[in-house]
Amino acid sequence: MKKANSKTFFTLEDQEVVTRKAFARVVLGGVGLCYAAAIGYPVYRYLKSPVERAAAAAAVTEVTLKDAQKLVAGSMLMFKFGSKPAMLIHHADGRWVALDAVCTHLGCTVQYLPEKNTIHCACHGGEYDPFTGRNIAGPPPRPLKKYEVKITDASVVVSRA
Numbered sequence: 001m002k003k004a005n006s007k008t009f010f011t012l013e014d015q016e017v018v019t020r021k022a023f024a025r026v027v028l029g030g031v032g033l034c035y036a037a038a039i040g041y042p043v044y045r046y047l048k049s050p051v052e053r054a055a056a057a058a059a060v061t062e063v064t065l066k067d068a069q070k071l072v073a074g075s076m077l078m079f080k081f082g083s084k085p086a087m088l089i090h091h092a093d094g095r096w097v098a099l100d101a102v103c104t105h106l107g108c109t110v111q112y113l114p115e116k117n118t119i120h121c122a123c124h125g126g127e128y129d130p131f132t133g134r135n136i137a138g139p140p141p142r143p144l145k146k147y148e149v150k151i152t153d154a155s156v157v158v159s160r161a
Contacts, residue, residue: 056082056083057083058082062157062158062160063079063080063086063157063158063159064156065077065088065155065157066154066155068155069153069155071156072090073090073091073092073093073094074090074091075089075090076089076112076114077090079158081100081158084101085100085102086098086099087099087100087101087112087119088149088156088158089112091131095131096149097146097149098148098149099128099144099147100145100147103124103126104126104142104143104144105121105126105138105140106124108121108123108124110144112130117130118130118136119144124138125137125138126138126140128143128144133145147161148160
């Protein structure tokens with residue numbers, strides 16, 4: 001056994017033996033790298049997800065609701081337009097209206113109240129006009145988004161206006 005350098009390594013027949021200090025550095029470096037990945041990946045996913053959701057929402061331009069044309073006058077049907085809830089209202093006078101079902105104040109899901117002929121947000125008392133989506137009472141700053149509605153024999157097609 002030759003002693004090459006007492007501080008770094010020993011050689012045994014041309015093979016290197018790693019010192020405890022060098023081994024500890026490699027192990028601690030690997031643990032640190034794993035820890036950084038364990039923290040970094042969820043942060044990356046959190047920051048990237050709004051971009052993915054926006055791209056997925058923009059990709060949806062039309063939704064076909066089978067048998068929705070049979071909806072009774074004076075009632076409403078909730079459906080998904082992309083990743084957001086929306087509502088299809090068949091008014092008592094025969095008009096069809098499709099609106100976003102997300103309150104523009106804080107993002108709560110709104111509901112149609114046919115007896116009051118309004119769309120109501122239970123979170124903070126916001127109210128919208130069920131024909132136009134215009135905000136008429138409460139704290140909502142903007143109207144609900146309105147969609148274009150086409151009635152066919154087999155379905156209702158809702159698309160971006």
